[in-house]
Amino acid sequence: DHRFTNQTRSLLATGRVNEAFAGLEAGARSSVFSFQFVLFHPAFDAIRKDPRFEKILERLRMTAAHDRAQAWRKAHPPEKPEAKK
Numbered sequence: 001d002h003r004f005t006n007q008t009r010s011l012l013a014t015g016r017v018n019e020a021f022a023g024l025e026a027g028a029r030s031s032v033f034s035f036q037f038v039l040f041h042p043a044f045d046a047i048r049k050d051p052r053f054e055k056i057l058e059r060l061r062m063t064a065a066h067d068r069a070q071a072w073r074k075a076h077p078p079e080k081p082e083a084k085k
Contacts, residue, residue: 004030009043021052028056035062039069 004027011020057063
């Protein structure tokens with residue numbers, strides 16, 4: 001359910017970090033929540049080192065998956081659009 005992740009991304013974009021964590025917590029408790037999106041999406045980069053984020057990862061047993069996702073992102077940076085000639 002991307003409802004949680006979309007709302008959380010919007011909250012992060014507007015600097016409402018505490019509310020974003022409340023959304024992540026609610027999503028993490030939901031049986032329909034898919035955390036894979038959070039593992040990869042750059043919108044969550046600002047909170048990856050936050051202890052609250054790390055606790056959510058631990059509770060969901062996704063710490064290793066998160067580490068692999070970040071290693072993959074580092075090895076596969078997004079392509080930059082070519083400058084028009």
